[in-house]
Amino acid sequence: MARSTIADVARxxxxxVATVSRALNGNPSVDPALAxxxxxxxxxxxxxxxxxxxxxxxxxxxxxxxxxPDLGNPTFQEVLRGLSLAAKAEGYHVLVADSAEAVExxxxxxxxxxxxxxxxxxxxxxMPDDELAALLPELAPVVLVNRRPDAKTVPTVGADYxxxxxxxxxxxxxxxxxxxxYLAGLERSVSNAARVAAIEAFAERSAITVHRLPGGVDFxxxxxxxxxxxxxxxxxxxxFNDLVAMGLMSTLQGRGVDVPGELSVVGFDDIPFAAxxxxxxxTAAVPTLRLGELAxxxxxxxLGGAGAAAVALGSGAREPAAASASAHPLxxxxxxxxxxxxxxxx
Amino acid sequence: MARSTIADVARxxxxxVATVSRALNGNPSVDPALAxxxxxxxxxxxxxxxxxxxxxxxxxxxxxxxxxPDLGNPTFQEVLRGLSLAAKAEGYHVLVADSAEAVExxxxxxxxxxxxxxxxxxxxxxMPDDELAALLPELAPVVLVNRRPDAKTVPTVGADYxxxxxxxxxxxxxxxxxxxxYLAGLERSVSNAARVAAIEAFAERSAITVHRLPGGVDFxxxxxxxxxxxxxxxxxxxxFNDLVAMGLMSTLQGRGVDVPGELSVVGFDDIPFAAxxxxxxxTAAVPTLRLGELAxxxxxxxLGGAGAAAVALGSGAREPAAASASAHPLxxxxxxxxxxxxxxxx
DNA sequence: CTGTTAGCGCCTTCAT
DNA sequence: ATGAAGGCGCTAACAG
Numbered sequence: 001m002a003r004s005t006i007a008d009v010a011r012x013x014x015x016x017v018a019t020v021s022r023a024l025n026g027n028p029s030v031d032p033a034l035a036x037x038x039x040x041x042x043x044x045x046x047x048x049x050x051x052x053x054x055x056x057x058x059x060x061x062x063x064x065x066x067x068x069p070d071l072g073n074p075t076f077q078e079v080l081r082g083l084s085l086a087a088k089a090e091g092y093h094v095l096v097a098d099s100a101e102a103v104e105x106x107x108x109x110x111x112x113x114x115x116x117x118x119x120x121x122x123x124x125x126x127m128p129d130d131e132l133a134a135l136l137p138e139l140a141p142v143v144l145v146n147r148r149p150d151a152k153t154v155p156t157v158g159a160d161y162x163x164x165x166x167x168x169x170x171x172x173x174x175x176x177x178x179x180x181x182y183l184a185g186l187e188r189s190v191s192n193a194a195r196v197a198a199i200e201a202f203a204e205r206s207a208i209t210v211h212r213l214p215g216g217v218d219f220x221x222x223x224x225x226x227x228x229x230x231x232x233x234x235x236x237x238x239x240f241n242d243l244v245a246m247g248l249m250s251t252l253q254g255r256g257v258d259v260p261g262e263l264s265v266v267g268f269d270d271i272p273f274a275a276x277x278x279x280x281x282x283t284a285a286v287p288t289l290r291l292g293e294l295a296x297x298x299x300x301x302x303l304g305g306a307g308a309a310a311v312a313l314g315s316g317a318r319e320p321a322a323a324s325a326s327a328h329p330l331x332x333x334x335x336x337x338x339x340x341x342x343x344x345x346x
Numbered sequence: 347m348a349r350s351t352i353a354d355v356a357r358x359x360x361x362x363v364a365t366v367s368r369a370l371n372g373n374p375s376v377d378p379a380l381a382x383x384x385x386x387x388x389x390x391x392x393x394x395x396x397x398x399x400x401x402x403x404x405x406x407x408x409x410x411x412x413x414x415p416d417l418g419n420p421t422f423q424e425v426l427r428g429l430s431l432a433a434k435a436e437g438y439h440v441l442v443a444d445s446a447e448a449v450e451x452x453x454x455x456x457x458x459x460x461x462x463x464x465x466x467x468x469x470x471x472x473m474p475d476d477e478l479a480a481l482l483p484e485l486a487p488v489v490l491v492n493r494r495p496d497a498k499t500v501p502t503v504g505a506d507y508x509x510x511x512x513x514x515x516x517x518x519x520x521x522x523x524x525x526x527x528y529l530a531g532l533e534r535s536v537s538n539a540a541r542v543a544a545i546e547a548f549a550e551r552s553a554i555t556v557h558r559l560p561g562g563v564d565f566x567x568x569x570x571x572x573x574x575x576x577x578x579x580x581x582x583x584x585x586f587n588d589l590v591a592m593g594l595m596s597t598l599q600g601r602g603v604d605v606p607g608e609l610s611v612v613g614f615d616d617i618p619f620a621a622x623x624x625x626x627x628x629t630a631a632v633p634t635l636r637l638g639e640l641a642x643x644x645x646x647x648x649l650g651g652a653g654a655a656a657v658a659l660g661s662g663a664r665e666p667a668a669a670s671a672s673a674h675p676l677x678x679x680x681x682x683x684x685x686x687x688x689x690x691x692x
Numbered sequence: 693c694t695g696t697t698a699g700c701g702c703c704t705t706c707a708t
Numbered sequence: 709a710t711g712a713a714g715g716c717g718c719t720a721a722c723a724g
Contacts, residue, residue: 005701016711021703029709051462052402053701057716061398063441063462071427072618081417084444093462095409096442098430116397116409116439246622272418276592278624351717362695367719375693399717403700696723701716708711 004045013041024049063093064299065113065120067106071098073217074271075241075288076123079145082292083121090300092118103127107135114139118303121145121295125189141302143295147190155298157291157329161194161268162201164284164333168238168266169202171282171335176344177236177264178208181229183215183222183248185240192240195268199238215240222247226255235263235344242267242274242283249277249340260342270336279339286333294329350391359387370395409439410645411459411466413452417444419563420617421587421634422469425491428638429467436646438464449473453481460485464649467491467641471535487648489641493536501644503637503675507540507614508547510630510679514584514612515548517628517681522690523582523610524554527575529561529568529594531586538586541614545584561586568593572601581609581690588613588620588629595623595686606688616682625685632679640675 010017015034023030023038030038042048055061066083068076084094097113099106103126114120119141124132136142136154146158172180182199185192196212203210211232215221222244229237229248239245245267249259259265259279267274270285356363361380369376369384376384388394401407412429414422430440443459445452449472460466465487470478482488482500492504518526528545531538542558549556557578561567568590575583575594585591591613595605605611605625613620616631 006703007701017702018704018711018713019709022710025703031709034709048461049703050402050701052398052407053716054703055716056396056398056402056701056718057703059716061462071423071430077417077423080442081444084417084442085446088444093459094442096426096430096440098427098434100431113439115394116407246619250622273592273619273622276596276619276624277622352719353717363718364696364720365694368694371719377693380694395719396717399700400719401700402702402717403719405700694724696721698719698721700718703714703716705714706712708709 003050004047006047006049008045009038009041009047012045013038060118060303061093061116062091063095063117064296064303065095065097065110065117066123066295067097067099067110067113067120068123069099069101069106069125071096074243074273075269075286078288079123079292079295082289082294083296084292086293086296087299090296092296092300099124101126107131110135110139114142119143119299121299122147125191126186128188141299143298143302145291145295152328155302155328157294157298158331159286159288159291160330160332161191162198164268164286164335165195165198165238166202167333167335168268168282168284169199169206169208171337172236172238172264172266172341173202173206173208175236175264175342178344179232179234179236180208180210181232181234181237182210182212183225183229183237183239183244184212185215185217185244187214195240215244217241217243219243219247219250222249223251226251226257229263230255230257236341237263237265239265239267242269242271242281245281245283245340246274246277249279249281253278260340262345264341264344266341268333270333274336275338277340282338282341283336284333285336287331291331294331298329349396350393352393352395354391355384355387355393358391359384406464406649407439407462408437409441409463410642410649411441411443411456411463412469412641413443413445413456413459413466414469415445415447415452415471417442420589420619421615421632424634425469425638425641428635428640429642430638432639432642433646436642438642438646445470447472453477456481456485460488465489465645467645468493471537472532474534487645489644489648491637491641501648501674503640503644504677505632505634505637506676506678507537508544510614510632510681511541511544511584512548513679513681514614514628514630515545515552515554517683518582518584518610518612518687519548519552519554521582521610521688524690525578525580525582526554526556527578527580527583528556528558529571529575529583529585529590530558531561531563531590533560541586561590563587563589565589565593565596568595569597572597572603575609576601576603582687583609583611585611585613588615588617588627591627591629591686592620592623595625595627599624606686608691610687610690612687614679616679620682621684623686628684628687629682630679631682633677637677640677644675 006017010020020038023035097109106124121143123145144156213228267281267283270283274281352363356366366384369381443455452470467489469491490502559574613627613629616629620627620629
């Protein structure tokens with residue numbers, strides 16, 4: 001039973017393929033009676049147009065690609081989920097590509113997936129600025145996640161790292177902390193640079209000292225930094241993200257260090273499990289699911305041509321500050337105080 | 347600058363499109379000199395064949411679809427990741443679809459994605475057997491994850507729930523536990539049925555009593571069951587999965603119940619954060635990443651036609667029991683004893 | 693070894 | 709309102 005084509009339907013309905021095409025696509029210029037006959041024939045043959053052939057002639061695939069650095073990272077998982085759900089709601093499909101942190105492959109991967117889709121959502125925190133700038137035009141339409149766009153021309157959604165870090169620091173400062181350890185992310189990442197800038201800005205207006213430690217983005221990186229953190233004598237540790245914070249706390253626990261008694265630890269992101277560590281992690285909550293939804297909204301707007309969709313996404317009501325309205329939404333992380341932060345010791 | 351087509355390359359190289367096609371596809375029947383000229387022209391024009399047009403004529407898209415019930419679930423995330431990486435290694439792309447637990451939509455979603463790809467990997471633990479059976483033929487090639495196939499004809503990969511549950515039970519039994527609470531998953535899910543069967547089998551040969559409690563698959567479900575668990579008087583709780591176990595422990599902690607002092611709690615899956623709960627969770631580790639890799643291996647074998655790939659996947663060496671060799675690998679979960687389980691109280 | 697031609701399955705002017 | 713015909717971009721016979 002080979003799949004039936006539009007010609008089969010035309011034959012069965014006793015019309016031309018053109019009419020079938022029109023009828024099935026809801027073209028109003030078709031006699032209602034005929035249209036019905038065509039529809040019936042299509043159903044009888046279980047016909048439905050080949051997406052492939054359709055894409056070829058229409059020039060659109062109804063699919064977008066999303067390139068992430070690591071599908072194992074909770075943050076990107078949530079972005080993907082938000083994106084996937086939002087896209088599905090508008091009849092779009094999602095092609096995922098995990099670059100596995102291989103920066104050198106990101107370009108090829110993005111380009112490759114782009115050709116099979118109508119656009120790409122790129123999450124590439126470590127790609128050098130110049131390389132990114134060169135890539136963007138070839139990728140259009142493209143929307144960036146967590147990158148400040150060089151040109152104002154490319155839609156970008158992201159979290160306001162600066163605001164998040166500042167909120168965290170203010171919280172700790174209010175608890176009496178004056179000496180901090182910062183566990184950095186990857187050197188070349190934009191998100192790390194943004195955090196560092198916010199930290200330095202804060203340090204300048206408040207008399208605090210900050211020890212910057214080399215780091216990483218995962219659990220192991222945090223676990224490995226414990227001794228270095230203790231060596232600084234800091235009373236509070238600001239981890240690049242929750243994963244790092246969790247790793248740090250894990251090792252700390254092994255060393256018999258009391259958190260937050262001897263050392264306060266805060267993370268970033270508020271991944272699903274941050275609330276269940278021991279002690280529960282104080283962090284800056286980034287609405288990653290929402291970030292994915294916004295990424296889709298931006299993509300959708302671009303695809304829809306000029307002034308297409310003003311589709312209401314998400315839960316509407318409570319919208320973080322000047323977020324979704326803008327073409328470059330910058331979601332403000334919310335401070336979530338839990339058990340891992342407390343008054344400065346001594 | 348409109349994209350260049352094969353005709354442009356042909357023109358520039360001074361040959362026919364057929365020759366370009368052959369040269370670029372490595373067809374040996376092309377004069378080496380000509381082939382080189384074609385390649386040069388292609389590079390100059392930055393030409394690369396349209397995947398769409400190619401797919402249409404070749405009948406293959408070099409893409410597979412994977413349908414999961416919930417992208418927010420760590421287990422499915424890992425499967426997706428393993429699958430994605432393995433597929434990429436062989437030049438395949440992955441289209442993801444999150445059915446958002448909507449069983450009634452799964453069929454349509456699978457069918458829809460199938461038409462844009464060469465096959466689908468279906469993770470649908472709750473789809474009724476008969477519906478699944480009816481769907482399978484329309485989906486082929488398809489590989490199932492965590493479903494016992496009715497017909498031996500469809501490739502399936504999965505975790506051996508029975509073995510995992512038994513290992514957990516034996517562990518607890520060895521600690522002196524005789525009265526258990528089982529927090530069930532979704533009623534209609536296959537994976538729940540498998541666990542229940544294993545529990546009953548164990549109960550029959552060891553004098554234990556098991557209280558089955560209605561449940562769910564996520565954190566909240568576990569959190570909501572705490573009182574019910576305590577009411578049974580059981581000394582050990584077996585949660586459907588780690589998420590449920592974590593939810594349970596969370597509420598228990600609020601109630602001032604000592605784990606494992608007063609109640610032992612064990613989970614299932616060994617999600618990435620199971621090791622960092624408080625106390626760390628005893629569980630049965632399911633190699634979900636590997637599951638994804640095996641799913642791809644199965645798909646790849648099917649796509650490759652008859653006796654194609656015996657591609658060595660993964661780390662080769664340490665292979666769980668009679669796993670990957672089979673066409674229906676059933677990975678055996680490994681017991682991971684951590685702090686949440688201890689001697690039975692009183 | 694290379695060029696010509698016929699589709700892959702569909703949509704869309706262009707006539708009628 | 710409907711049909712005929714020309715592509716979308718590429719590959720695979722089928723001749724030379």
